[in-house]
Amino acid sequence: MKLRSTFAIAAVAAIGALGFGMSAQAAGTLVSITLTDSAAGMEVISNRNRAVAGPVSFAATNRSPSDLQHEMLVVKVDSDAPVMPYDEKTDRIPEDKIKSLGEIPEIDSGEGGALTLDLSAGTYLLFCNKPGHFKAGMKRLFYVQ
Ligand SMILES: [Cu+2]
Incomplete structure (x- = not known):
């Protein structure tokens, strides 16, 4: 009888853990x-620019009217006016000089992609790193509290 009740408690604990994962x-x-x-x-448009700390799911759609490929990277930054490294030769942010938290790469026009990150409080920069796109304005600040 004692063995059986121990098993029942373990089963309830396992279901509880599963339920917590799903609700999180x-x-x-x-x-x-x-x-x-x-x-x-060029623009990164977002339906919101704030989130609470925890899982944040980005669903990006490329709506380029001129059939350009875009992408979206996420980096944590230290201010609202972050100074990013830039390589004038390639016209991109050198990705080996930043700490990208994740990326939705190479999205063709009309296509989409998704990325879920577990973000802590802070300021983040969402940007496209195709040559020239960052400088053309393809970036947006995102705040996590
Ligand atoms: Cu782009």
């Missing part, structure tokens, strides 16, 4: 990103 994921923030460009410049 459901409680994460979903961020909808649009990557786009025009003659006026």
Whole structure:
């Protein structure tokens, strides 16, 4: 009888752990990103620019009207005006000089991609690192509290 009740408690604990995992994921923030460009410049558009610390899921869609490929990287930065390293020759941020937390790479126009990160409080920069795109304005600050 004692053995049986121990097993029952273990089973309840396992179900509890599973339930916690599922609710933690459901409680994460979903961020909808649009990557786009025009003659006026390039943009990372977000339906929200804040999230609570924890799982944050970015769903990015490339809405380029000129059939350009875009991508989205996430880095933690130390201010609202971060100074990023830049390689003028390649016209990109050198990715070996930053600590990318994750990336949705090479999204063709009309396509999408997703990335879930466990983010702590702080300021983050979302940007596209295709040649020239960062300088054309393809970046957005994102805040986690
Ligand atoms: Cu781009």
